[in-house]
Amino acid sequence: MYVAVKGGEQAIDNAHKLLAKQRRGDTSVAELGVEQIRQQLPLAVARVMTEGSLYDAELAALAIKQSAGDLVEAIFLLRAYRTTLTRFSASLPIDTSAMQLNRRLSATFKDVPGGQLLGPTFDYTHRLLDFTLLAEGEFPGPEAQADAAVQDCPRVLGLLAKEGLIKEEQDTGAPVADITREPLEYPASRAERLQALARGDEGFLLALGYSTQRGYGRNHPFAGEIRVGEVEVWIEPEELGFPISIGAIELTECEMVNQFVGSATELPQFTRGYGLAFGHAERKAMGMALVDRSLRAGEYSEEIVSPAQQEEFVLAHCDNVEAAGFVSHLKLPHYVDFQAELELIRKLRKPSKEPAQ
Amino acid sequence: MNAAQQIDRDAVSDRTQPLLKVRGLTKLYGPEKGCQDVSFELYPGEVLGIVGESGSGKSTLLSLLSGRCPPDSGVIDYRLADTHKSAGQWLDLYSASEAERRTLLRTEWGFVEQNPRDGLRMAVSAGANIGERLMAQGVRNYQALRAAGLDWLNQVEIDPARIDDLPRTFSGGMQQRLQIARNLVSGPRLVFMDEPTGGLDVSVQARLLDLMRGLVRELDLAVVIVTHDLAVARLLADRLMVMRRSHVVETGLTDQILDDPQHPYSQLLVSSVLQP
Amino acid sequence: MNAATQPRPQPQTPRDEAYNFAYLDEQTKRMIRRGLLKAVAIPGYQVPFGGREMPLPYGWGTGGMQLTAAILGAEDVLKVIDQGADDTTNAVSIRRFFARTAGVATTERTPEATIIQTRHRIPETPLHADQIMVYQVPIPEPLRFIEPSETETRTMHALNDYGVMHVKLYEDIATFGHIATAYAYPVTVDERYVMDPSPIPKFDNPKLDMSSALMLFGAGREKRLYAVPPFTRVTSLDFEDHPFEVQKWEHSCAICGSHDSFLDELILDDQGTQSFVCSDTDYCAQRVSQGRAGQ
Numbered sequence: 001m002y003v004a005v006k007g008g009e010q011a012i013d014n015a016h017k018l019l020a021k022q023r024r025g026d027t028s029v030a031e032l033g034v035e036q037i038r039q040q041l042p043l044a045v046a047r048v049m050t051e052g053s054l055y056d057a058e059l060a061a062l063a064i065k066q067s068a069g070d071l072v073e074a075i076f077l078l079r080a081y082r083t084t085l086t087r088f089s090a091s092l093p094i095d096t097s098a099m100q101l102n103r104r105l106s107a108t109f110k111d112v113p114g115g116q117l118l119g120p121t122f123d124y125t126h127r128l129l130d131f132t133l134l135a136e137g138e139f140p141g142p143e144a145q146a147d148a149a150v151q152d153c154p155r156v157l158g159l160l161a162k163e164g165l166i167k168e169e170q171d172t173g174a175p176v177a178d179i180t181r182e183p184l185e186y187p188a189s190r191a192e193r194l195q196a197l198a199r200g201d202e203g204f205l206l207a208l209g210y211s212t213q214r215g216y217g218r219n220h221p222f223a224g225e226i227r228v229g230e231v232e233v234w235i236e237p238e239e240l241g242f243p244i245s246i247g248a249i250e251l252t253e254c255e256m257v258n259q260f261v262g263s264a265t266e267l268p269q270f271t272r273g274y275g276l277a278f279g280h281a282e283r284k285a286m287g288m289a290l291v292d293r294s295l296r297a298g299e300y301s302e303e304i305v306s307p308a309q310q311e312e313f314v315l316a317h318c319d320n321v322e323a324a325g326f327v328s329h330l331k332l333p334h335y336v337d338f339q340a341e342l343e344l345i346r347k348l349r350k351p352s353k354e355p356a357q
Numbered sequence: 358m359n360a361a362q363q364i365d366r367d368a369v370s371d372r373t374q375p376l377l378k379v380r381g382l383t384k385l386y387g388p389e390k391g392c393q394d395v396s397f398e399l400y401p402g403e404v405l406g407i408v409g410e411s412g413s414g415k416s417t418l419l420s421l422l423s424g425r426c427p428p429d430s431g432v433i434d435y436r437l438a439d440t441h442k443s444a445g446q447w448l449d450l451y452s453a454s455e456a457e458r459r460t461l462l463r464t465e466w467g468f469v470e471q472n473p474r475d476g477l478r479m480a481v482s483a484g485a486n487i488g489e490r491l492m493a494q495g496v497r498n499y500q501a502l503r504a505a506g507l508d509w510l511n512q513v514e515i516d517p518a519r520i521d522d523l524p525r526t527f528s529g530g531m532q533q534r535l536q537i538a539r540n541l542v543s544g545p546r547l548v549f550m551d552e553p554t555g556g557l558d559v560s561v562q563a564r565l566l567d568l569m570r571g572l573v574r575e576l577d578l579a580v581v582i583v584t585h586d587l588a589v590a591r592l593l594a595d596r597l598m599v600m601r602r603s604h605v606v607e608t609g610l611t612d613q614i615l616d617d618p619q620h621p622y623s624q625l626l627v628s629s630v631l632q633p
Numbered sequence: 634m635n636a637a638t639q640p641r642p643q644p645q646t647p648r649d650e651a652y653n654f655a656y657l658d659e660q661t662k663r664m665i666r667r668g669l670l671k672a673v674a675i676p677g678y679q680v681p682f683g684g685r686e687m688p689l690p691y692g693w694g695t696g697g698m699q700l701t702a703a704i705l706g707a708e709d710v711l712k713v714i715d716q717g718a719d720d721t722t723n724a725v726s727i728r729r730f731f732a733r734t735a736g737v738a739t740t741e742r743t744p745e746a747t748i749i750q751t752r753h754r755i756p757e758t759p760l761h762a763d764q765i766m767v768y769q770v771p772i773p774e775p776l777r778f779i780e781p782s783e784t785e786t787r788t789m790h791a792l793n794d795y796g797v798m799h800v801k802l803y804e805d806i807a808t809f810g811h812i813a814t815a816y817a818y819p820v821t822v823d824e825r826y827v828m829d830p831s832p833i834p835k836f837d838n839p840k841l842d843m844s845s846a847l848m849l850f851g852a853g854r855e856k857r858l859y860a861v862p863p864f865t866r867v868t869s870l871d872f873e874d875h876p877f878e879v880q881k882w883e884h885s886c887a888i889c890g891s892h893d894s895f896l897d898e899l900i901l902d903d904q905g906t907q908s909f910v911c912s913d914t915d916y917c918a919q920r921v922s923q924g925r926a927g928q
Contacts, residue, residue, distance in 0.1 A: 328690055333715065521808070
């Protein structure tokens with residue numbers, strides 16, 4: 001009997017073997033090590049950690065290797081692993097103003113206390129293919145150690161806040177929900193929204209943020225501050241009663257400053273959008289900050305007309321593991337439903353015995 | 358129950374009592390933006406026009422009255438129909454549950470939007486648009502829905518042969534008449550209208566006004582209509598409220614206000630329109 | 634031969650001890666079971682739950698798998714079907730997953746199973762009171778394609794505001810002369826909530842009504858679960874003068890000759906020669922073993 005999709009166990013086993021072969025490629029070329037990926041593809045590792053919601057560079061590198069470089073697949077692997085982990089503590093809120101900076105810029109002021117620090121960036125590189133890399137030329141080694149900022153670097157938006165020019169954010173002190181434990185319900189709190197955006201697909205947030213710049217929910221952003229560097233993570237075990245540092249993580253933080261015209265009860269003031277990502281991930285942090293601000297439209301009584309301002313639209317579709325899964329499930333057999341549709345369409349094409357009238 | 362029976366039944370006891378009692382209604386978006394301290398009573402079968410220039414607060418007032426937006430302060434009491442479970446009782450609109458408000462909005466009340474696209478389901482046929490309220494009330498007989506659709510198309514002077522056509526194939530005037538049919542099919546007692554002739558050509562406006570006037574009298578509808586067009590107000594409204602900068606500056610019978618306005622703003626408004 | 638005389642199926646695969654029993658941790662399973670109790674108490678109501686990331690992609694049955702994991706016991710006998718068949722790739726993959734992580738016995742025979750996880754079908758063999766059906770659900774919200782906003786659809790459910798569901802049916806009849814929904818055909822559960830029965834063909838809808846088995850529905854990506862308890866009224870939406878009806882075939886199954894099961898259409902050659910066979914492979918095999926045959 002003809003059975004096209006009823007492949008069964010043997011087919012699945014064979015598919016796994018073929019996948020392993022495809023991943024390995026030509027065996028005369030040395031196999032890629034996880035540590036090599038971790039060291040030499042740090043930006044891919046950062047993205048997988050951010051959207052995988054797990055700060056573990058080694059596992060992220062492993063996921064990239066296992067997924068043959070398919071980053072959405074790698075994010076999925078890391079997420080599935082994360083589900084099985086036990087939570088033993090929640091950290092104290094991290095203090096990014098105490099960040100050990102590798103890079104810091106503000107587009108809103110020529111100079112800021114603590115100074116601007118260019119750091120490692122693709123900005124200002126000419127996008128010319130470097131054929132010395134193709135020839136596997138050796139990197140000559142750093143000419144100068146980046147002089148990590150030693151001065152105090154207060155946050156730029158804090159300076160505006162001192163003058164009352166930017167809307168103060170209120171910390172209600174209420175417990176923060178965890179969207180990986182509790183289902184997201186609408187309208188979501190800002191904390192939940194930021195969690196969803198932090199896990200959200202970089203490309204999706206980039207495109208939505210871009211759409212606000214092109215007029216679909218325009219909110220006049222300025223890159224108030226972007227900082228990249230290491231931040232200590234503190235926990236406060238109940239039995240100790242005082243906080244202890246458990247290590248440092250690399251973060252990218254972006255604070256956008258946006259225009260706001262004021263309302264019946266308030267004077268004109270700047271508002272802000274916030275983005276945060278693991279590792280060095282500026283594009284993600286900026287996209288996130290733009291979308292965070294556009295999703296605050298309701299809060300500032302702005303007219304909600306564009307996709308980037310619609311909370312349900314953005315939050316329900318920003319997760320690439322969910323999106324990739326649901327799109328890919330179209331590859332599963334649907335022949336029962338299709339049979340039902342075939343039967344229906346044949347019936348509808350027959351002249352109706354009793355016209356609707 | 359058809360409209361005629363409804364009138365017979367309600368006529369005696371119903372007409373002497375107000376349908377809607379509004380006291381101290383206030384909603385402000387900014388200084389003098391919105392509406393403040395509005396009070397009035399509306400009787401069955403009465404048409405109340407709210408006039409004023411744009412930004413005077415008339416649309417805000419309509420949103421508050423129709424249960425779409427809670428006021429900062431003030432009370433709206435609505436007298437429920439005799440057929441209702443709680444016959445003849447007063448319902449405090451914003452103390453009522455959302456379920457009660459929604460039920461009211463799809464049974465005893467209607468709302469005609471300025472833009473018919475906001476009040477119609479553009480993706481389904483004219484017949485489905487008319488039938489929706491009946492289906493929401495539990496009518497489960499296709500032929501009955503069909504009959505109601507044909508009857509109402511007739512009443513609003515649309516060719517019944519167009520029952521299966523989509524609203525987007527209709528002209529602006531026809532869409533507005535379809536929206537009216539969609540509201541009236543449930544036999545409402547009170548209909549809110551927001552500039553119902555606003556987007557239409559003058560000749561189309563006249564026909565629609567004529568139709569509306571006929572239906573309002575025939576069905577004995579109470580209507581609150583917002584318009585900036587005094588000609589529309591004169592033709593339809595029994596009474597007028599003139600609004601300016603969130604306040605009601607003058608109220609009275611339509612002829613009185615239009616022929617002998619007292620408040621300087623009403624005088625300005627009336628004099629700015631060519632007299633017939 | 635019938636199920637009663639068969640020995641109980643025994644596990645074939647030892648459990649993989651690297652994972653907790655049935656993969657999910659006990660706290661998560663408890664959370665899901667609490668959600669299920671609520672769902673059973675309010676038939677047809679969509680209960681939000683803290684869905685977890687599963688090692689299978691969203692849309693491939695993660696909702697159903699989480700429910701199965703939450704209710705599975707060591708003594709259970711699991712059957713997994715996709716499109717009615719036990720040997721479709723996704724069914725095989727999910728069955729293997731539980732054989733590995735829970736070490737439970739699996740079966741292809743409907744009467745032997747205590748839990749049946751399914752995608753798109755309800756078995757033809759009548760279910761009994763000791764069985765639980767677990768449905769994989771892609772989009773749990775029956776109002777979704779009429780109203781995209783979750784806030785609004787939840788309000789519509791809360792206020793019993795379902796008129797718009799019939800607008801779609803009215804429109805079908807006006808356009809085609811029939812109701813033109815062939816699968817995922819909406820139902821009213823216990824005369825209250827309108828529910829999406831998952832993308833089963835409408836052919837299977839009558840099997841939901843007053844069923845002896847407990848029906849559980851899980852949507853992983855949308856993080857919703859819902860239930861139809863045993864012996865609950867489940868009616869398909871319709872009009873008095875256009876009543877709900879199920880698909881009928883002029884053909885019978887080429888293998889077992891069945892006239893009353895859901896048939897898959899096979900195209901045998903380039904000339905488009907059709908053949909029809911039961912979608913429920915176990916039902917078909919049972920009939921063959923009883924000596925039935927097609928033409």
